[in-house]
Amino acid sequence: MKPFDFLQPATIDEALSAWTDGAAWLGGGTNLVDLMKTGAVQPDLVIDITRLPGLNAVEVLPDGTTRIGALVTNADLADHPEITARAPMVAEALLSGASGQLRNAATVAGNILQSPRDAFFAHQEPASDPLASAGSLSVLGAEGTATAVNPSDFCVPLVALDAVVELQGPDGPREIPLAGLHQLPGQGARTALRPGELILALRLPPEAAGFAANARYLKVRDRTSFAFAMASAAAALKIDGGRITAARLALGAVAPKPWRVAEAEEILTGQAPDPELFARAAGAALAGAVEIGGNGWKIDLARRTAARALAMAAAGTPARIPALPASPFGTTAGDHAHA
C-alpha cells in the first residue's frame, strides 16, 4: 500500500475544505482499504468522514419521505423499524450482502459507491479474487463491451423505489436520482459525483411505502450466504382488488448500474398477478440483453430470477425477514447431521 496522510475532520465544512486532488473519503473502509491493499486506488490523503455530525439518522419527514444519513451503517439500516416497515426489500437486500462484520462497518454512502469487483484486478491476476467470477460481466447497458456489473445489492431496491442522493460539494449542495449516480460506458466517469463531493443522505419518496406489503429482493449466488449476486431482482407491487395497480422492478448484477426496467413495469400494471404475466414481464426486462464472454446463462438466470421475485412479491412480504435473506431456498432442513 502506498503511504498516505490522514485527516479526521469534525465538521462537514472542514471535510469539504480539506479535499484536494488525490484525496479519498473514507467511510467504513471495507471497500476503499481493500482497494488500497491491491494498489488499485492510491490516495495521497485519506479523509475519515465517520466522525462528521448529523449524518447518522434515519428520519421520516412530515410528507412521508424517508431520509437516511450517509453514515448510517448497513447493519443499523437493515434493523431500523422505519425501514423494515416502509421499505422491507431494502432491509432484505442489505442483509443478503457481505457479512455481519462488514455490515457493521459499511456505510450507506460507501455501499452505493462501492467499486465493481474488476477494480481489484487492476494490479492482480483475476484468479486471485475468489469472490469474482465469469459471471461478473454486464449483459445489459454495456453495449457489448466487457464491463463489470455494479455489485451492490442495496442499490437494486433503492433504484426501484426512486431513491434520491443528496450531495454537498465545493459548488454547494445538489441532488441527483440514484438512477443517475452510476454511469454507463461512454457516459464518462463511473459515477456522476464531482471531485470533492460528499454524499450526505439518501431519500426515499413517500410513494415508496405504498409497496411495503408486496416487496421482495431475490439474490442468486454461488453459495447460499456471503457471496456477491450472479443475478438479483427487487420486485414491488401494489395490488388492489386482484389487480396490480403499480409495479416496480429492478435487476442487480446484470449491468454497470442497478437496472430499473420500466417496460416490465408497464406490462404488469393493470393486470391480475399470475405466473404467465410474471414470465412475460421478466422476458421484457431481459429483451435487450447481450451475452459476453460465454455468460449467456446469466441472461436466463436473470430472467428467471426476475419472474420468481415478482411471484414472491405477489405472495406478500413475510412478517419477518427470512432466516436466509433474499435466498431462493426456504428454510433448509434442520441442523445437518454430521455424517
Next chain:
Amino acid sequence: MSLSITLTLNGATRAVALDDMRVTLLDLLRERLAMPGTKKGCDRGQCGACTVLVNGKRVNSCLTLAATLDGAEITTIEGLAKGEALHPVQEAFIKADGFQCGYCTPGQIMSAVGLIAEGRAGDDPERIREGMSGNICRCAAYHGITRAVQEATRRMAEEQKGDAA
C-alpha cells in the same frame, strides 16, 4: 506523517503513537501491541479470522485503519475470559467441539459474541449459520460451531434472567 491515538484495549487505556497511517487494527494488535490472539487469514475481509469488537460491534480488523480509532473501545479474544473463568462462548466452543485446528476460532468466538449481542439469530440454527457466514472455517467445524453458538446463546439468556431476578 505521525499520529497519536488513545484507545481502550480489553479494558486498559493504551496510548499508541502511529508512525504510519497504513497500519490496520489487525497489524496494530499483532505486531505492535503483542496481542497475537486475533488471526490473519485473508487480510481482505473475506474470512473473518481477524474479527474483534469495536465499541461493542464485531468488525474485520484487517479492513479497519488504526488511525480511525482514537477513543474507541476494542475487545479481542484475549479480553473475554475473566481471569481463569472462560466466557460462556469460549466454554461452549470447547463443549460442542467448535474447532479442529483452531486457527479460525478466535474470530469465530468474537463473531459469535457480536452476533449474540445483536440478538437477531436467537437459538435458531439457520439464523446462526447465516449470521456466522462471515467466518470461514477451513476445517469445516461448522456443525460444532453452530451448536456452540446455540448453547452459548441459551446460557447467556438464562444468566441474564438470573441477574435480573
